[in-house]
Amino acid sequence: MTRFIRTYLLAFACLCLVLGTGLAADENRTVVDSRGVAVQLPSEISRVVTISDGLVEGVMTVLGVQDKLVGVGSSCLQSNFNYTYPTVSGGNFTYADGMNPVLYLNPWISDLPLIADEGVNFEALAGLKPDVVIMRIGDCTFWTVDVKDENVQKSIDTIESLGIPLVVLYGPNCYDSPDIFRISDEIRIIGQVFGKEEKAEKMAEYLQAQVDLIKDRTQNVTDKDKPTVLIFGLSPSARKQGGAGVVFGTDTIESYLIEDLVHARNAYQDKGYFKVLSAEQVLALNPDVIVLATAAGYHPPRELYEAPYYQNLQDLDAVKNKRVLAMPWTPCNCVKRQEYPIDVMVIAKAAYPDKFKDIDLGQWLLDFYQNVYGVNQETAKKLRSAQWMDWAAEDATS
CATH class of the missing domain: 3.40.50.1980 (Nitrogenase molybdenum iron protein domain)
Structure with a gap:
């Protein structure tokens, strides 16, 4: 009887070990980033810090996961811009309320902690307790055409030493031969991070299709x-x-x-x-x-x-x-x-x-914003204005 109990307990312990291993595996998943590094991520991501000028945050907006942002790495994402220009006649003209479309769609981003602009504040980054950091090399915070740049590598090593999962993206200027369609690879990786592969693929394909039309005509x-x-x-x-x-x-x-x-x-x-x-x-x-x-x-x-x-x-x-x-x-x-x-x-x-x-470039822009961001026509017009492209609509009517 004692031997039976021991055997039963041993079998139960083994079963728990197997189940525990399975559960642990289910709690993590792997995403291969632009470096070719397999990054282990938690299955549930609720806190994200980005070091990007808008690509990552824009894709997150399209995927519907922008509410997971808890910190950003570019002041340009958070700013409303105004410019005044002089003329030879002695007057001036002004452009007002220009901004990244991501900010127009998510105005609360202006209130998020800024953890990087000219260099990363690693203490502030760690204090946000992110589930993942997504860093884009080639953007202004880490502007370089050399992914082995010493400053870039030190920043990567420091973030990883904090025990924070880090997904690194390479912008299209980080390759020997520039290729704008590398952005599609970045979009797909972001989709994998959030388990939104289908939406990410749809976005990448739409962007490429707009350019393919131009290539075919010329x-x-x-x-x-x-x-x-x-x-x-x-x-x-x-x-x-x-x-x-x-x-x-x-x-x-x-x-x-x-x-x-x-x-x-x-x-x-x-x-x-x-x-x-x-x-x-x-x-x-x-x-x-x-x-x-x-x-x-x-x-x-x-x-x-x-x-x-x-x-x-x-x-x-x-x-x-x-x-x-x-x-x-x-x-x-x-x-x-x-x-x-x-x-x-x-x-x-x-x-x-x-x-x-x-x-008609003015209308084409509205279609573009509606298809990419899933917004209505009125919001698309606001995005066109935020990027100071209303001249395209004015040209069409002149």
Whole structure:
């Protein structure tokens, strides 16, 4: 009888061990991040800290899990921006209430703790007790094209030493060959973190489909018919250095948008990110088309046309022919985010107006916001305004 009891107890103990192991396994799951690291995550995630300029938070909003955010890593996500520009006539004009679409949709984000901006506050991060930290390399907090950058690696090691699960994403500028569709991989990883793979895949496919339409329309343009396009940042920092603005070389994601997706030609054929050029150098390039990018602020075409400090560029063909358009306001857009199809469409409309004359950019934007964020038309209009793209609707009615 005693032997029977011992055998029974031993069997029961083994069963408990097996069941306990199974339960422990069920409490965790594995996500492979951009590094190829298998990250163990709790099955239930309720507290998330992000170090990102909007991509991660935007995808979380689409997936419906943005309420899990307890801390963010970019002040640009939390800010409402206003800019005033002088004119040669002596007046001024203003752009007001510009912001990241994520903030417009989730205004409470402005009240979240900011744990990183110029470097990570590891003590503040640990104090938030996150279930997971999602860090995006290539964004402004960790702007680099080298994923082995010493500062990046130290930050990764420090966060992991705190015992906090860390999912690392690589932006499209972190690879030897820039490829905007790497963003789809990031979206899928975020979907896996929250168990929302199907929604994430749908989002990635929609974004890619918008760009595929552009690629298909322009893929047969011959080299001699390709206009030169300059993505130009009217950066005040560049002007302080004696330059006219910043440009993006052939090894950048911006050049990839021009040459590989829109099938035009980058007017700047050297290499480098945020290269400061003088007015003389820009005049020598004399691009057919100029597309103004976010660069230490928002820059509308009117600034290039009317600001006193740009009267030395009025002889540019793009200026004389009024072939200057602006990308959406994307604060701290050191690498592209989920709005990247808008950038590509703006470049395409500027480079090949005849090929895209059937697309009403103002309405296309509303459709884009509605499809990506699942909002109604009125909210889509507010998002268009928040990114200072209402000029597209005004152009359609003029």
